[in-house]
Amino acid sequence: MKNDFQERQLEINTFTQRSLFITIILFLVIVIFLYRVFYLQILEHDEFDEAAFENKTYTVPVQPLRGRIIDRNGIVLTDNIATFDLITNPSEINDPIVFLNDINKLINLSESEKTNFLNSFDDRAFFNKELILKSNLNEKDIAKFEVQSFRFPNVFVGKRFRRIALGNDSFAHVLGYAGVLTDTSFISKKFNRNSWNDALYSYANGLIEGKSGLEKPLMMF
Structure with a gap:
C-alpha cells in the first residue's frame, strides 16, 4: 500500500510540474504576443502607418508647364x-551595353541615340539624374513598351514639355531659350528646408529653366 501511495504521489507531482511548466510557457507566449501588439500598434504606429501609405502611393514627377509668350496682338510666339x-534611371542600370541591346530589341534606337546615352550615362548615374533614351515616342512604341515594361523596371515613359518658337526668327534673341537646370544653376539657388527635397527631385528629373531673353524672367512667375 505504501508503495502504491508513493507511486501515485509521484505521478501527481510529475503531472503538477508538467502542468506548471506548460502554464509558464503559455503565459510567456501571451506576454510576448501582447508586447508585440503594443509595440506595433502603439510605439511604432506612426512609422508603420507612414510605410503603409507609401506602399500604396507612387510619386510621379510632373514637369511644370511654362507660360506662353504672346505679342500685343495675341499671337503666340512661344508655346509648349x-x-x-x-x-x-542610369543609377539603377548595372551594364549599359547589355541594357541597350535588350531595349533595342523592343524599341528601335538610332546610333546617335545609343551614343548620346553612353556618353551621358556615367554623369547621370553619379548624380542620380534621369536620362532620356528616346524622345517623342509614337503610340505604337508606347504600346510595345508598356506590354513589356515589367522587364525594364529602370525605364518608364514620361510626359515632357518642350518649348517651340512659333514667331519670326528675328525675335529669337528677344525671346531667348529654355534648357535643363544645370549643376551650377542648381547650386546657386537658395532653398529652404521645406523645399529642398522638391528641389532635388526636380533637379534629378529634368526641370527646365529660362536661360536668356524673355524666358529667363518667366522663372519668377
Missing part, C-alpha cells in the same frame, strides 16, 4: 508641345 519620352 507635349511629347512622350522613353526615360531611364
